[in-house]
Amino acid sequence: MHIPDGFLTNRLALSLDVVSGATVLYAARRVKVDLSGRMVPLMGVLAAFVFIAQMLNFPVLGGTSGHLIGGSLLAILLGPMAGFLTMTTVVIAQALFLQDGGLVALGANIFNIAAITCFSGYAVFRLLGGASAKGKRLLVAGFLSGWASLMFSSAFCALQIALSGAIPLSVGLTTMLGYHAAVGIIEGLLTAGVLSFLLKVRPDLMKVNGSANFGLADWAGALIFVAMPAAILAYAGSSRLPDPLEKLLAGSPLLISGAAPEELSSAARMTDYLIRAAVFIVLVALGFLAGFIARRRSVKP
Amino acid sequence: MRHNFIDRYAALDSPLHLLEARTKILAFTGLIVAVLFIPVDSGILFFVYFFATAVLMGISQVPLGYIVGRTLFILPFIVLASLAAPWHGYMEVGALFIRAVLCLMLLILLTNTTRFVELLRGLKKFGFPQILVMNLSFLYRYLFVLTEEAMRMKQARDCRRVGRAPFRKELKILSSMLGTLLIRSFEHAERMHSAMLSRGYSGDFPLISRRRFSWNDLAFLCGVAVFITSTFGLR
Amino acid sequence: MTDYAVRITRLSYTYPDGTKALEGIDLDVLVGERIAIVGPSGAGKSTLLLHLNGILTGTGSVKIMGSNLEESNLKEIRKEVGLLFQDPNDQLFCPTVYEDVAFGPLNLSVPAAEIPRRVDKALNDAGLDHSIGSRSSHHLSLGERRRVSLATVLVMEPAILGMDEPTSNLDPRNRRHLIEVVSGLKATLIIATHDLELVLDVCSRTVLMDQGKIWADGETHDMLANAGLMGKHGLEVPLSLRSGVRST
Numbered sequence: 001m002h003i004p005d006g007f008l009t010n011r012l013a014l015s016l017d018v019v020s021g022a023t024v025l026y027a028a029r030r031v032k033v034d035l036s037g038r039m040v041p042l043m044g045v046l047a048a049f050v051f052i053a054q055m056l057n058f059p060v061l062g063g064t065s066g067h068l069i070g071g072s073l074l075a076i077l078l079g080p081m082a083g084f085l086t087m088t089t090v091v092i093a094q095a096l097f098l099q100d101g102g103l104v105a106l107g108a109n110i111f112n113i114a115a116i117t118c119f120s121g122y123a124v125f126r127l128l129g130g131a132s133a134k135g136k137r138l139l140v141a142g143f144l145s146g147w148a149s150l151m152f153s154s155a156f157c158a159l160q161i162a163l164s165g166a167i168p169l170s171v172g173l174t175t176m177l178g179y180h181a182a183v184g185i186i187e188g189l190l191t192a193g194v195l196s197f198l199l200k201v202r203p204d205l206m207k208v209n210g211s212a213n214f215g216l217a218d219w220a221g222a223l224i225f226v227a228m229p230a231a232i233l234a235y236a237g238s239s240r241l242p243d244p245l246e247k248l249l250a251g252s253p254l255l256i257s258g259a260a261p262e263e264l265s266s267a268a269r270m271t272d273y274l275i276r277a278a279v280f281i282v283l284v285a286l287g288f289l290a291g292f293i294a295r296r297r298s299v300k301p
Numbered sequence: 302m303r304h305n306f307i308d309r310y311a312a313l314d315s316p317l318h319l320l321e322a323r324t325k326i327l328a329f330t331g332l333i334v335a336v337l338f339i340p341v342d343s344g345i346l347f348f349v350y351f352f353a354t355a356v357l358m359g360i361s362q363v364p365l366g367y368i369v370g371r372t373l374f375i376l377p378f379i380v381l382a383s384l385a386a387p388w389h390g391y392m393e394v395g396a397l398f399i400r401a402v403l404c405l406m407l408l409i410l411l412t413n414t415t416r417f418v419e420l421l422r423g424l425k426k427f428g429f430p431q432i433l434v435m436n437l438s439f440l441y442r443y444l445f446v447l448t449e450e451a452m453r454m455k456q457a458r459d460c461r462r463v464g465r466a467p468f469r470k471e472l473k474i475l476s477s478m479l480g481t482l483l484i485r486s487f488e489h490a491e492r493m494h495s496a497m498l499s500r501g502y503s504g505d506f507p508l509i510s511r512r513r514f515s516w517n518d519l520a521f522l523c524g525v526a527v528f529i530t531s532t533f534g535l536r
Numbered sequence: 537m538t539d540y541a542v543r544i545t546r547l548s549y550t551y552p553d554g555t556k557a558l559e560g561i562d563l564d565v566l567v568g569e570r571i572a573i574v575g576p577s578g579a580g581k582s583t584l585l586l587h588l589n590g591i592l593t594g595t596g597s598v599k600i601m602g603s604n605l606e607e608s609n610l611k612e613i614r615k616e617v618g619l620l621f622q623d624p625n626d627q628l629f630c631p632t633v634y635e636d637v638a639f640g641p642l643n644l645s646v647p648a649a650e651i652p653r654r655v656d657k658a659l660n661d662a663g664l665d666h667s668i669g670s671r672s673s674h675h676l677s678l679g680e681r682r683r684v685s686l687a688t689v690l691v692m693e694p695a696i697l698g699m700d701e702p703t704s705n706l707d708p709r710n711r712r713h714l715i716e717v718v719s720g721l722k723a724t725l726i727i728a729t730h731d732l733e734l735v736l737d738v739c740s741r742t743v744l745m746d747q748g749k750i751w752a753d754g755e756t757h758d759m760l761a762n763a764g765l766m767g768k769h770g771l772e773v774p775l776s777l778r779s780g781v782r783s784t
Contacts, residue, residue, distance in 0.1 A: 004375050005404035006397055010337055028432045037504070040432065041497065041629070042490040044439020048447050049486040051440060056451070058475050068479065089436040096420065097307050099371060099408050103333050193476025194483060202484050204553065418631040418672070438631055445674035446625050492626035495591045499619045500692065501611060501643030507635050511670075 001157060002094065002109050005102025008164045016160070017107030023115055024088055027081040039082055046074060047089040054090070058186060066186035071114065072121020072149040073191045076142065077205070080122040087114035112157045121149030138199065139192040146191030150184035151177060307441070311416040315362040316517070318414045322423030322510075324518040328525040329411040335529045336403045341396045349532055351399070354406050363413045372405050417441055422510040435506050443489065450485055454478050539567040541696050541724040542588065542600060549583060549594030557583040558594060559748045567601075567695070570725040572735040572756065575745035576770035581728035582622070584745070585698040588726070589617040601695060615644055618694035618723070622701045624673075624681035633659075633676075633684050634669035640692040658691035659684075663717045679710030686717065697723040703731045732760055732774035744769060 008016075031039055050070040058066050070090075075083035091110050094100040101109040125145035129137065158172035198205055311318070317325070332353070339346045358368060379398050412420070418441075425434045458474060542565040549558040557580045565571055573581045586592040588600070590610045598605040600613050621627055630636040637655045646654065656666050662683045673681055682702070689697065702718065703711045711731075718725070719738055727739060735742055735756060742759045744752040746769040752759055759765065761777045 006401035197480030
């Protein structure tokens with residue numbers, strides 16, 4: 001899921017570099033203010049932990065294997081901001097040590113693997129009342145948080161690749177979401193498994209998460225966070241300025257809606273993309289909104 | 302799972318290795334960006350940059366086999382992308398392929414001619430956020446510590462099992478391994494924090510560089526800058 | 537007028553989960569003294585050391601070089617009190633040895649020009665060569681890491697040095713080397729350890745701790761030779777005293 005250089009349009013990659021950079025700066029501010037000193041060594045060591053955990057393969061049926069990504073787990077343990085910074089560290093380290101993921105594509109990879117997993121995983125966890133849960137409820141929240149984080153992450157990845165013209169959105173989304181629906185189960189199971197282990201052995205560590213309050217402002221922020229960059233992605237992909245990969249789209253028919261290739265002009269195709277992207281964003285936002293309302297109703301914070 | 306992927310060839314002393322980290326970060330980033338902006342139809346430019354990369358590879362003394370081996374990892378992506386070839390045209394896919402390979406090779410060169418520690422120092426001087434620099438530094442340091450602990454746990458686990466256990470058992474085993482490693486991580490961090498406080502820690506973190514920016518660095522940077530501007534200027 | 541390096545009065549500490557770690561500890565240490573703290577595992581030795589520079593704060597009072605330990609003077613205290621922890625891995629967190637040793641002085645705002653000299657001196661005092669500065673700690677042996685950890689503390693030129701199990705896991709040669717280094721230090725020493733031979737070599741006074749309390753405080757040789765006392769607190773009379781190898 002680490003995108004190498006050259007697969008995204010330059011505009012897209014650079015836009016994501018800006019978005020991720022801004023998010024990193026913002027998160028750095030937040031973490032410094034919230035938790036003095038203790039968090040810093042912790043983030044570093046846990047970054048090493050996640051790096052290693054991602055290399056510990058878990059045999060699944062046949063010869064394939066899965067592993068823990070760790071975004072939602074970190075967000076649950078450290079809070080979304082610190083978790084995000086830790087995952088960012090891991091992504092950068094993977095690019096530098098293993099050349100896993102490109103340099104200019106770093107922004108996109110940070111966005112998908114660090115930002116989306118942590119924030120969506122945390123949001124789902126909180127939505128399901130995980131913060132104050134014990135026992136089964138906690139495990140279920142952990143499982144779904146892990147699973148959802150992969151789903152959202154891979155969806156954005158597919159969106160980016162589609163907007164870059166390499167693979168059509170419908171094909172991309174189906175394969176990515178389908179594949180990660182299965183792999184996400186491993187993520188969910190391992191997240192829940194580790195949480196349950198912690199609960200048994202060191203329940204005090206579960207309270208490291210300093211940001212116990214995730215108020216209305218944070219929810220609004222989370223929604224905007226998901227919607228805005230996605231909107232930027234869509235816009236970035238739609239500009240008419242010359243761009244090397246845009247030539248890919250210009251003359252070549254992509255069978256996205258089943259219409260015969262000759263009938264689609266490039267503008268129409270781009271509109272099609274935009275509509276699909278917009279629908280996706282709206283669905284995600286509605287989902288969060290619904291969950292938020294349901295939570296306000298049922299559980300008192 | 303060995304940790305010989307870090308700094309594997311960074312201790313050589315080719316002319317590239319001797320350059321300061323900032324120089325290389327700037328130069329290679331510039332080259333990667335330049336490659337990404339090569340237009341699809343410009344075969345000449347692709348060739349020129351391929352040649353330049355080959356020259357740099359030669360100078361760097363990093364084994365060719367290693368570089369090629371690492372580049373192979375990109376193959377699955379290329380295969381996927383080329384599935385769209387009938388629609389896009391083979392030239393476009395070819396361009397994608399060359400771009401991706403070149404960028405990857407340039408990245409491999411950057412990271413294998415610079416010790417990770419030097420790279421961090423360079424990033425810090427460029428104003429990279431302090432918190433990320435510290436995190437990367439600790440990640441680097443604790444990767445070895447935790448890898449040793451993980452290997453020991455793995456060996457202990459392997460000693461006690463025969464063949465492959467059912468799915469649920471495997472899951473439980475991996476969860477406990479991860480959980481134990483996680484707890485150890487927390488404990489390390491706690492003790493490290495005490496040690497940091499004991500030595501007066503209040504937010505600053507030293508990354509002291511001994512390499513100075515020299516004429517060689519200036520020359521290399523100018524060379525790369527001229528190269529990029531002329532190749533794109535003449536297009 | 538005697539100068540006290542450390543004066544601890546009725547110090548008690550309870551962990552967040554409720555376990556009592558220290559109960560009513562009274563301890564006075566003179567400047568230049570070398571005392572050992574011995575006791576079974578879990579006695580509270582390490583916990584006590586952590587109170588010397590304010591990492592942990594319990595009830596009761598801790599005075600370092602005459603000043604009470606307070607939030608406001610922690611920085612000065614941490615300059616005066618150096619702590620050597622048991623696991624070198626947790627004290628060496630910088631990319632290279634040089635930076636680890638320089639970490640302390642940099643935090644104390646020692647002028648940049650001074651630092652190389654201080655680092656070299658500290659490495660020397662710890663029995664290491666200056667060339668080790670450019671190496672990364674994970675490439676060092678345990679003995680070297682222990683000594684580098686010691687250097688990171690010595691570089692701050694503390695008046696009081698607390699050590700937690702300094703010789704644990706060291707092979708005989710490294711252990712001997714470390715004992716030599718420690719014997720040559722001028723600071724006030726407070727060493728928590730299971731290594732009773734080390735205690736006999738270095739410390740003239742020994743404090744026996746068990747279950748968070750001090751049970752005995754006196755001359756090393758007499759205390760360690762007291763089989764009844766040692767046995768009662770899960771310790772043994774050291775071999776050299778038993779077989780009569782040592783005379784003093």
